[in-house]
Amino acid sequence: MAPANKKLILGPISPAAPGTLYQQIVDGLKREVSEGRLKPGASLPSFRQLAEDLLVSVITVKRAYEELEREGIIYRRQGLGTFVADLGHDRSREAKLNVAQELFREAAQEAAEAGLKQSEILELAQKIIKGK
Amino acid sequence: MNRIIFNHLKRWGWLWIIINVANGCLVGAMVGNESMSKASAVTMFSFVMWAGAMQLNFDLQRGLSRVQTTLPVTTRQIGAAWWIVSVALPAILLMATAATGMLLRSLHTHKEFPWENFALTAFTSTIYLGTMFFSFVGLIPVFPQNLAGWLRYSFSMICMFGMIFVPPNFSTTEGISVMLVGVVLTLAGWFRAEHFVVQRATFRPGIQLGKRTPGQYRAPSGFGGMPYLIQVLFLQFTRFAVIFTTMMLLLQLFQGKTLTFSPKQMFEAAFPAFSSFGVFFIFMTLLAPMVLQLRQLRTLPISASALAIFLVLLPVAPVLVVGIAYQVASGNFSMHSDFMPFPTNCLTFATTLALSVPFIVWRGLRVESLVVSMFLMMAPQLGPVLFRSLVIPHSVITLIALACIVLAIEITRRLLKSSSHAYRPPPVNMNAWSGWSNFSGGR
Amino acid sequence: MNNAIEIRGLVKNYPAFKLGPLDLTVPRGAIYGLIGPNGAGKTTAIDLIFGMGKTDGGEIRVLGLNHQRAEVQIKQRAAYVSPDLNFMVWGKVGKAIRFVRGFYPNWDDAYCATLMKAFGLSDTDKIATLSFGAKMKLSLLLALARRPEILILDEPTTGLDPVSKQQVFAELLKAVEDGERTVLISSHSLSDIERFADHVGMIKNGKLLLEGRMDEVVDRFRMAEFFSENKTPFHNRDGFIVLKRNENRWHALVDQKTSGQDWLQTRGAENISLTRLTLEDLFVALVKEEEVK
Structure with missing residues (x-):
């Protein structure tokens, strides 16, 4: 049996933050994986355990785990627990890229609707990146 | 102020009507042409109890003081209104019905109207009402926490219940002194009324006893469950019995008798606890705490039948045990009481206690169920008065009594199962004294 | 079990x-x-x-x-x-x-x-x-x-x-x-x-209005805002509850299973925007609907 993971610390989960609680958990776990704090093969707490830590319902965590499993970031072994997939890091990066792409597309559309030309949109993007 | 009085009349008129009709009948039948005896003093006290400040106490339990102090009237006016509805008005009503009862009786028997007895009765009921009101001021809703509080509390208790043991009388020093004390307390009540209002409106149990002992998070051990409950109740009942008997012995000493501590004397001293009024106290000390936590008891793994047997036997058992103890000890003495032979008395009281359990389980600790129980418990006293000539053999009485107890258990069991009424939360005990029920086991 | x-x-x-x-x-x-x-x-x-x-x-x-x-x-x-x-x-x-x-x-x-x-x-x-x-x-x-x-x-x-x-x-x-x-x-x-x-x-x-997994229940419903020039107004029906109406602008609670975006479009609704609800919003909308009836 895999050694119990030391307490998993995620970013704060709050109804006041954007996105549903389960999305926040998905994003939080992805961030842990993509930023290397959760290494491939690391075991994750059971969803009941994590629910208790995060003070959210079991079903919320379960759903987040299911989604991460679908994306191939984590995998479950019956009776052993849940682990970060070997490709989890890449997958999580990939998933992040997808999200970024989606957000850029949306931003571009909004900007276009506001009447910005292509060059102006690029300028805006550059300004935001530099400003950060 | 008038509105407060009318409001009280509207809500409590029904009880005044019942009590006054009963008062008229009883005074006419019992007290009319005799002087005030101990028995009639007790009867009178039981009426007065329900006509007077007890009504106010029920209102206070429902949070009346908080409501009234937000109305555009002065505290003084509220206090005055409370005194008028708890002392003045019921006193006038009781006087009127007593007079009617006596008048009818004297017309019926072609005797002169018993002026002296009327004066005594009227006086007695009035000072009982007044003393009761005064006592309630001192009976704060939680158990006193320091010596001063204890003294105040005990003083109020003695004022409230002490009177029934020394009936007022125009001809003896004792009787006259009790009357004088009554008058003083009645008048004092009028002046304390405003304090009463403020005290109850601002009362918070948590503030009253803010002393908390932090850091002791010891998980209790030792046997628990029903045996523990029975142990707690037994100790509590014994404590009550010891205090009561001691008080009565002291009273006898005060009256110039010598204390021999013989079984006869002890039984005599304990006897008032088993008269109608005392039985009501047994009822309140043992049964009321159970009814208050009925909802909790029903969610514990006890069957409805077991709970029904427990609830009925709880007040019945001590009365029966004392009756049997008397029977055993009475080999060498016989006791004459104001009412009837002692063992039979115990049996009939046990029966009435048993029969009133279903009412309490059905209606909860509400005024109506308490009044019904009170009347039920007075029945064995009235029986011999109304049917003097009727002689029932002891064995028949025993049989009827046992049948009644079994019947009470069965009705209680059914009520526990079928009625949801019994589990409605009892009125929040906000600012009122509620007998022993809110601090039993509290020490 | x-x-x-x-x-x-x-x-x-x-x-x-x-x-x-x-x-x-x-x-x-x-x-x-x-x-x-x-x-x-x-x-x-x-x-x-x-x-x-x-x-x-x-x-x-x-x-x-x-x-x-x-x-x-x-x-x-x-x-x-x-x-x-x-x-x-x-x-x-x-x-x-x-x-x-x-x-x-x-x-x-x-x-x-x-x-x-x-x-x-x-x-x-x-x-x-x-x-x-x-x-x-x-x-x-x-x-x-x-x-x-x-x-x-x-x-x-x-x-x-x-x-x-x-x-x-x-x-x-x-x-x-x-x-x-x-x-x-x-x-x-x-x-x-x-x-x-x-x-x-x-x-x-005394009756059950809905029951299920929390996420499914909450996800099923949306607050819809849309415009409609339609002469025949929208009426409450199973899974569609009108909450507010200002001339041709409507607010409604919709059950996505039966009255989602497609259904609204076939009924001539335009500029439809669907917003997620909290359980509390859903509760208020459903309870109010019962009271209107």
């Missing part, structure tokens, strides 16, 4: 109120939130599970046991928590604990001590002087320390401050940690229920 509590066709008649026929299914291992407006019948339903009152029809099965025939067994395995429980007669906290403890062989003394500390309840504290919230915590402690298979809580968070409320839910999550224990909780604090409960059942006027 996958369901901890099954209520089928439960009926209880009162002179002024009728409960049911009510069906409820509480799956094992879940935290189930029972919600509904005041007087919906939540307390009545819970009382009936514990045999407080007689049913006028239907069946209640707790852990597969009939609630009338196996009354004592069920009470041995299920615990009840409510602010209506009165422990005042016990005087001190320690005495009340000792009394209740005696009924349960599974009683966990260590957990009891932990809870006493967590809830700030000393065994010498006088119950009469406890605050409302502290009394509630005592009731919860007595239920939790017996390690029940089912925990039924009727309005446990009324009168609790936010810190205490979170403490209560944290304990409940701990209680269901092994996946065997079940919690049924009735409450008005819907944001908490949405956050902590896995399943939800909403009742109104």
